[in-house]
Amino acid sequence: MDLFVFDIDGTLVDSKVRMSGRTIRALERISKQAEIVICTGRMCSSTVNILKKYIPSFLGKANLITYNGGRVEDAKGTLIYESLIDKDIAVEISKYFFSKSIYFQIYIDDQLYTYEDCDKIRDYSLHASVEYIIHEDLIELIRSAPSGPNKLLVIDEPERLGSIQEFIGKYFSGVQSVMSFRNYLDIVPVDVSKGNALETMTLKLGADISEAFVFGDSQNDISMLQLTENSFAMGNSTENVKNVCKYIIPTNDEEGVAQILEKILDSSDIDTFCNSRYSSRN
DSSP states (O other), rough: OEEEEETTTTTTTTTSSSHHHHHHHHHHHHTTTEEEEOOOOHHHHHHHHHHHHHOOTTTTEEEEEGGGGGGEETOOOOOEEEOOOHHHHHHHHHHHHTTTTOOOEEEETTTTESSOOHHHHHHHHHHHTTEEEEESSSHHHHHHSSSOSHHHHHHOOHHHHHHHHHHHHHOOEEEEEEEEEEEEEEEEEOOOOOHHHHHHHHHHHHHOGOEEEEEESSSSGGHHHOOOOOOEEESSSSSHTTOOOOEEEEOGTHHHHHHHHHHHTOOHHHHHHHHHHHHHHO
């Protein structure tokens, strides 16, 4: 059976975080003859909520990789793998963010926490379809939690996130940072990536990752896109994503995923289609 892997933001949903009827129909059609993996930087509950809203048929059918690969579970909800940030490291990073007035939020036990009720958390909550909890002392929250956080997320302008990402990589061990959206910087354990998680998932499924159909658009998708001969970068992707993919396809606002799935389902020539719209990488 074929394996299809989909990012959510910038890929399955459009720039207004909506999934079109055409995309839903194409996903439902392909799921009848293939194994599906949703691979996202979103938290688990956020991923489940968007499936409930748009593709409820995927609940109990699609395998889920969340937190940029930090959590892997099969379609039945069985946890296969989870990696958490060391609590002491999370505390030190949080102290640094507070000292520089860098807004961030933290995810513990699949709950979203931040320290102030502001536009950033309200906009994020709406985007991700999740509730949030205001906790005045995030440092104490981290220290008292039974386990470390799944991730930390900084929300800021892309230009500033670049310097924050560089600083994290230089001065904090045990973690890495990756862009998951134009103004989102995810901080996750150093061993976490969508690529590593997808390799773990394919071993569980008995699938050949090199033949999987993988769709993405952001920096955090590169590690999984590089694993396959069938890699699809959305037309709205950043250049570093396009440069590692075989195909560059129409944007998320043009229902690019749906267009490709329809070509696959109808056994049309994908190379010709991609070359006519954008270009293909060989």
